[in-house]
Amino acid sequence: MNKGRFGIHGGQYIPETLMNAIMELEEAYDKYKDDPEFNRELTELYNEYAGRPSRLYFAKRMTEDLGGAKIYLKREDLNHTGSHKINNVLGQMLLAKKMGKTRVIAETGAGQHGVATATVAAMMGMECEIFMGKMDCERQALNVYRMKLLGAKVHPVEEGTKSLKDAVSATFREWTRRIDDTHYVLGSVMGPYPFPGMVRDFQAVISREIKQQIMEKEGKLPDVVMACVGGGSNAMGAFYHFIEEPSVKLIGCEAAGRGIDTFETAATINTGKIGIFHGMKSYFCQDEYGQIAPVYSISAGLDYPGIGPEHAYLHDSGRAQYVAVTDDEAVDAFEYLSKIEGVIPAIESAHAVAYAKKLAPTMDKDQIIVINISGRGDKDVAAIARYRGEDLYE
């Protein structure tokens, strides 16, 4: 068994062509991750450019309405570019700069990671190309234009299901074609080692802040931390500093699409089995012969047939729980949070809000739930309107 494992999961299942590039990245990350100057620069970017720390907001009306646990929202939607994605992008691109790379490529699903990458590329003066499934380009047209506005080149991916999975494959293919000057800014806690651990480390700022903020506000740790899970980067970031705190329950909310008993789902832990794909061993939605399943979710960001290897391990060990939330529940929660707190969450984050709506009333009033609001929902407004039968296009 090779390094970079989370239990049996993880590893480096990639073509030989990429091995030296991955090892170069691994060495660079090992060198810089504890380097005080690197961390000072990164913190400055987090604070001055991305607007961190993000707020931990007490959702008073939602708490009263549900009548159970106190609910706090970790407002990653308030970051520059509107989601948690910028945390990882700033980390990886600062590292890429130190490695002498001049060009970055990235996949994107909902467009949040693509926008964050294009944004930081503009700020750092790097060349940027984004790969996005053609279907996602259509359902997130505003983000496509945003990336172009930021100076990035956007490649619609026509292969396969034309969504996030195919965008990841296309970006890996592009990386094997041009490696020397190019860094692949992988957007989630997935892919080959060192990506899952490195992306988690850059996202761990979320749980570091939650811990400090909740101690200031409540003088105790939360009872539950929950987040939506596609590849799982916002969830890993929100969970990380609580993994060693056994009193804190960790809940990942997967996209069930039209339901986990249908084929139109993206709930990997709830419906998948262990496999090897996109550089890692983990859980994947697949058929009996290992063909990757064409998954579905209303949320382009959760529409992925796999999950990061550390989540797979947290599931195996029982440390975290993974629940499935349907499109209907997520859309209801999207509207609910908008009306009750004046916060329009990303449809991805709405999956976590939906489960909180079920869980909070079953808990005591002195208990605390923290929901990671991974992104803002402006990008989803037109799609939700269409879901509700209103013919609205951006």
Added chain:
Amino acid sequence: MSNIRKAFDHGKAFIPFITCGDPSLEVTEQIVIEMEKAGADLIELGIPFSDPTAEGPVIMEANIRALAAGTTTDKVFEMVKRLRKTVKVPMVFMTYANVIFSYGAEKFIRTSSEIGIDGFILPDIPYEEKGEFLDICKKYDMDLVSMIAPTSHDRIKMIAADATGFLYCVSSLGVTGTRSQITTDVGAMIETAKQVSDVPCAIGFGISGPEQAKEMAKSADGVIVGSAIVRFCAEYGTESPAKIAEFVRSVKDAIATV
């Protein structure tokens, strides 16, 4: 000595690739028979995978067509069983890790051995991860073919030293697919490998036809052609076996004079 090594006993080896089940397994069966007759020394049988990340568009589309036609691992096994009644040329499976893993690695490798497959090429299993499959391959006397790429540099000797069957030398950066010219110094890669191993070296990725094959054969023990052959399946479908036979013969003739 494994059967794969025997493919290199008669001068420069020609190794054609075909995606099983494109357009149907019946046609694949005919293609393999024709390839042997036309002088192929080793045949690479691709088991289709939904998301073949090392492939360019030609083989990617062949995978999609094969899966849409209902090709499965078990049906490919059945086809090989039928083929082995007459076909003597060594054959290897080229597929992705998840196809083997999901079937149960031991069951997949044991079955392959029983039906007369000689080894495996797994583009998403690098040197560092091969252990989990290699131990089982050894148990059933199968070769797990190692690959080196233009970016391998200091890794070449490490990989070549452990290579069995043959060493797959990737000619170019990027994914599979024909290229108008190959600019990598593959000869230098092979020289480095030969310093530590006597394993035959075959060049693949980007070879489009007889002329390029001949050029590549000058510095290698064999040449692999995939996309240029798979393209015949896309264009001629059920009529492709004769076209492919003609192509295989032309490449074989070209490299015979090297």
